[in-house]
């Protein structure tokens with residue numbers, strides 16, 4: 001996603017200018033802010049109105065506007081995180097090579113302090129002309145980046161090299177430049193969070209006090225490290241900022257099991273932070289159970305163990321992280337869970353530490369890996385604990 005990224009497009013006179021409508025649309029769809037500067041020649045090929053409508057910003061062409069105001073080309077160049085000149089005509093290329101400034105687009109280009117990419121568009125004979133080759137080398141030597149041309153049908157009717165890169169290719173280039181590569185870029189990660197509710201009848205359930213905060217913080221930290229995060233979230237209340245995270249809401253352990261089993265084969269990593277109910281009523285009453293008996297008992301059956309199931313189907317290139325919530329024999333129980341559920345890491349949450357566990361904003365954890373290492377941490381905010389857990393995951397990826 002390009003949310004918050006500012007992109008300035010310079011359009012020059014070439015038949016490929018019509019494709020810029022699609023490029024602007026793709027950028028807006030990806031969350032970018034877009035402004036367009038055109039040359040007069042470009043406006044012969046595509047109307048400023050089209051690009052203003054799609055970019056949701058006025059389009060600038062002249063150094064002075066119709067109302068006699070000066071267009072601040074310096075600030076336009078500085079506003080952008082990236083400038084792309086597409087299509088780049090032979091004429092504008094020559095101006096860029098020599099610094100010839102006779103229009104707004106050139107003034108913006110010459111004042112731009114941001115990286116400049118160009119997507120040339122020419123007929124093959126022009127493209128292969130020595131002067132064009134030389135000018136491209138010159139503008140590259142100034143630090144501009146060239147998005148390669150495609151081969152195919154050209155405006156002249158000939159077939160050959162010189163077609164402007166397709167809008168999708170230009171978009172991909174921009175994403176590579178603007179989205180920083182971080183430790184978890186390209187990793188798909190499944191996270192579970194929150195409690196599960198096991199229905200007794202249509203109005204009652206058995207649940208637990210999990211707030212979902214720990215799992216949600218982990219999902220958010222993973223996202224900031226560049227991962228694609230899918231969160232399977234049990235019933236929690238509160239306004240969590242889950243921007244950019246794909247969320248599937250579930251109620252019961254069975255629903256969480258189904259969601260995780262379906263998603264896990266596509267994942268590189270799974271972090272099971274949910275407090276899943278271990279038992280569920282054998283039967284869910286169709287109607288509200290009436291208060292007829294003095295004593296009443298319910299029969300329970302075990303829920304499917306999600307972590308264990310994922311441990312059974314886990315492939316060598318997948319990393320599985322579990323949690324252990326313990327009150328006694330903590331370390332021993334945690335290590336046993338690491339083994340029995342075939343996890344790669346287990347995060348021990350001890351309920352014996354005040355401020356740790358359900359409902360609190362703080363937590364104190366110990367992390368064990370299957371190589372026998374153990375890392376103990378101080379009591380911290382759940383956000384800081386999430387950072388520690390994510391660092392442990394990143395470390396494990398390199399073992």
Ligand code: CTP
Pocket residue numbers: 253272273274275276277278303304305306307308321322323324325326337
């Ligand atoms: N877990 C799960 N499915 C369940 C129960 C637990 O995936 N039906 C997962 C939890 O998300 C956690 C780990 O197993 O990552 C350990 O959970 P915990 O409650 O500590 O242990 P249990 O396996 O339920 O065992 P016990 O309650 O006996 O300690």
